[in-house]
Amino acid sequence: MDLAQFVRALPKAELHLHIEGSLEPEMMFALAQRNGVALPWGSVEATRAAYDFSDLQSFLDLYYAGAAALIHERDFHELAMAYFARAHDDGVVHAELFFDPQTHTARGVAFETVLDGLERACEEARERWGISSRLILCFLRHLSEEDGFATLEQALPHIARIHGVGLDSSEQGHPPAKFERLFARCRELGLHVVAHAGEEGPPAYIVEALDLLRVERIDHGVRAAEDAALLERLAREQVPLTVCPLSNVKLCVFPRLEAHNLKQLLDAGLKITINSDDPAYFGGYIGQNYLETAQALQLSRAELKRIARNSLEASFVPESLRAPWLARLDALPD
């Protein structure tokens, strides 16, 4: 079995995937045409050529512009079905999808339209490929906590269809502390909680996410490496980190994959997972992230198995659902 086959054979969970970030330029253009939406780029090729980012914000500007093509329930359904097809090809058995309702409601798209389309795709993916999935509502941190509360209000009638909440968008200057009350309310509602922290922001944001938001996983978290006490805590408490190596290189968090600190974090005993973040923008889906990272950092097959195991254990599914995936994983050779 070559490395690509081995990576594909690993039963794995994807825990850090923004569904709007899986919008490939071809689909973006097709939807924009169908919906009569103008895009800032003239062609699919020009769009791809614009994906040359200098930091998180330079990506987010394009990501929000592209999301404008999504209007109707069937658009969200098609978007998520395209993602699930890729995920299935990559050996994903379970996916926890982030979605950004504020990106859509701000343009007049109803909260229900987004949720209905995504949920229908989740059901279809289970029927067609046996993939299990969950939806995680992300609050945009560049907006106010009040705006977040208004979004939660819109979500309340559908709360049983939403598994958890997260925090994304521009990190610098928008610390987790800004959303302490909102996350407390979400926890009261029984929602799982995660947050992006330590992608571009300092290690102190990771500490805030843990202590103030009481998150169960940290999305990215790579800047934890700058704080020895925090590293020790993350290892001791086995807080899962949803690391996205190709994203980190595209957004210049690391100059190249060979310089990524994933192996260092793994060696320090952290519960590291590998994910794709926004695969249509960052040059690869989850399988590509595993493969290129394994090659760049010379990860062994045992280490790849450990990372896949971490993803299954860090997922928000009950033990009983996980057991057959873990058994399949254990059966793979090192």
Ligand code: HPA
């Ligand atoms: O990597 C990310 N970071 C913050 N916000 C995001 N929204 C989509 N992707 C990201």
Ligand SMILES: [Zn+2]
């Ligand atoms: Zn992300």
